[in-house]
Amino acid sequence: MEPGRGWQKTIEKVKSGVAEGTVGKLQDSLIESILCGDKFTKLYPLDDKGRIDMHLWMSSLNCSDSLSARIFPLLLDEGQLATADGAFSVLSTQSNEDGIGVILSSIFNMKVREEIDFEEFENSAEMRSKFDEVVGFKYRRVQLHHVIWVPHLRQQLEIRVDAPKGMPEDAIHAHHSHLKRMIADANVLTLGNSHNLFPAVRAFYDDGEEGDVTEITFATTTSAIKHEKIIRRPSSRLDQRLETYHQGGKTALQTDIRIYRLSVEWPKSEDNLSFAPTLTLAASGPAGRAGSPDPTISGALIGNCVRAADYEFVVERLGLKSGLAA
Amino acid sequence: MTMCDLRKARETIETAGLDQPFLDVCLRVTGALEALDGDRGKFLPLSFFLTVVDDTNAKVALSALSYICTMECPPLAAHGYICDADEELIVLDDEDFLEVVKTGDLIHPRTGEFLQQARNRVHIFYSLLSL
Numbered sequence: 001m002e003p004g005r006g007w008q009k010t011i012e013k014v015k016s017g018v019a020e021g022t023v024g025k026l027q028d029s030l031i032e033s034i035l036c037g038d039k040f041t042k043l044y045p046l047d048d049k050g051r052i053d054m055h056l057w058m059s060s061l062n063c064s065d066s067l068s069a070r071i072f073p074l075l076l077d078e079g080q081l082a083t084a085d086g087a088f089s090v091l092s093t094q095s096n097e098d099g100i101g102v103i104l105s106s107i108f109n110m111k112v113r114e115e116i117d118f119e120e121f122e123n124s125a126e127m128r129s130k131f132d133e134v135v136g137f138k139y140r141r142v143q144l145h146h147v148i149w150v151p152h153l154r155q156q157l158e159i160r161v162d163a164p165k166g167m168p169e170d171a172i173h174a175h176h177s178h179l180k181r182m183i184a185d186a187n188v189l190t191l192g193n194s195h196n197l198f199p200a201v202r203a204f205y206d207d208g209e210e211g212d213v214t215e216i217t218f219a220t221t222t223s224a225i226k227h228e229k230i231i232r233r234p235s236s237r238l239d240q241r242l243e244t245y246h247q248g249g250k251t252a253l254q255t256d257i258r259i260y261r262l263s264v265e266w267p268k269s270e271d272n273l274s275f276a277p278t279l280t281l282a283a284s285g286p287a288g289r290a291g292s293p294d295p296t297i298s299g300a301l302i303g304n305c306v307r308a309a310d311y312e313f314v315v316e317r318l319g320l321k322s323g324l325a326a
Numbered sequence: 327m328t329m330c331d332l333r334k335a336r337e338t339i340e341t342a343g344l345d346q347p348f349l350d351v352c353l354r355v356t357g358a359l360e361a362l363d364g365d366r367g368k369f370l371p372l373s374f375f376l377t378v379v380d381d382t383n384a385k386v387a388l389s390a391l392s393y394i395c396t397m398e399c400p401p402l403a404a405h406g407y408i409c410d411a412d413e414e415l416i417v418l419d420d421e422d423f424l425e426v427v428k429t430g431d432l433i434h435p436r437t438g439e440f441l442q443q444a445r446n447r448v449h450i451f452y453s454l455l456s457l
Binding site: 112114244 | 364365366368369405407411412415417418419420433434435436437438439440453
């Protein structure tokens with residue numbers, strides 16, 4: 001089924017008649033999106049015993065008696081979101097050729113910035129004379145889907161926190177802590193620190209064959225922090241590593257740049273559809289704490305993954321560049 | 327598009343019988359494009375052209391750019407971007423950009439939201455067609 005132009009038209013088109021046999025496929029795609037959509041993923045060491053223990057624990061979990069669990073894989077609509085309990089609830093255990101995982105849901109109050117039209121004020125002319133723009137903030141309840149995932153072939157347990165655009169970093173880490181505690185409370189596995197992914201930053205940057213770098217933040221020995229981001233049209237491919245200003249700036253320095261934040265994208269197309277899974281690795285600064293030369297990156301933002309295959313591709317590249325055991 | 331194509335565009339402009347100051351602005355814009363080398367013509371905001379045309383007002387510059395973008399074998403193309411709530415710059419698909427210019431309607435590229443009368447949310451930039 002071809003989508004309509006924009007969400008409203010797509011929804012109208014679907015409502016006007018769903019072709020036989022498409023509902024199951026749509027639900028499968030939705031589950032794939034829930035498992036792999038925009039996630040902030042932390043990787044934890046996992047040995048063979050830990051893998052078996054996790055499998056046993058996941059297979060023993062019961063789904064919560066919540067509305068989110070009852071309607072899974074469907075999502076809560078606006079009315080249901082307004083009244084639903086925001087606590088974490090277990091929705092489903094899923095397995096596929098890549099691994100086995102548990103899907104959990106929670107509700108988060110997302111702060112949204114919205115421009116207010118002058119006409120909405122009684123004294124609109126006066127407001128217009130005082131301000132060029134009036135902006136308001138409101139809280140929007142959004143349903144999040146998190147995943148605890150045990151891959152069949154990799155040696156890392158994954159905790160994937162839903163990270164839609166606008167989700168604050170501290171909230172992402174808080175959600176992670178909750179999921180990590182859930183595993184600890186069940187006495188399944190002792191999870192220490194997640195793998196440090198910082199080594200992958202330079203490895204991705206130095207490998208010109210590895211996707212397109214779309215954003216870099218780095219420090220220079222001339223006492224500057226540079227944030228460079230490529231502007232490009234959706235259909236074109238550009239790489240920040242090769243951009244003239246970036247190359248020229250590097251040449252002018254006699255010392256190397258110190259990259260601590262980087263986004264990579266792998267554009268591909270199949271069956272006339274375009275996919276561009278992305279990976280963002282971000283440290284808070286160019287150096288570590290307490291005299292440590294390198295910063296720590298505890299997790300990666302893996303986005304734009306429409307299919308599980310896209311997510312698997314990115315996480316495999318990440319493992320490789322971070323020097324993690326396959 | 328090569329430097330040769332830009333020369334061809336210049337010839338077309340010179341022989342099109344355009345009035346002054348429009349002709350002068352078109353030629354200055356073409357000259358500025360000829361001076362760009364490497365990948366330096368991928369993102370050319372209106373401000374870039376306004377520095378090139380000196381005292382000429384923005385309206386004439388915009389008309390000249392529209393003319394150059396729509397002439398036969400144009401050397402330049404117009405594109406658009408919007409800024410989202412976090413001030414992030416999102417470049418529009420050319421198809422979506424043309425739609426918003428024609429009708430004012432825009433499908434937000436990230437949210438899929440249908441926005442009416444969205445023309446004033448769109449910022450224009452240009453790029454050399456060779457890049």
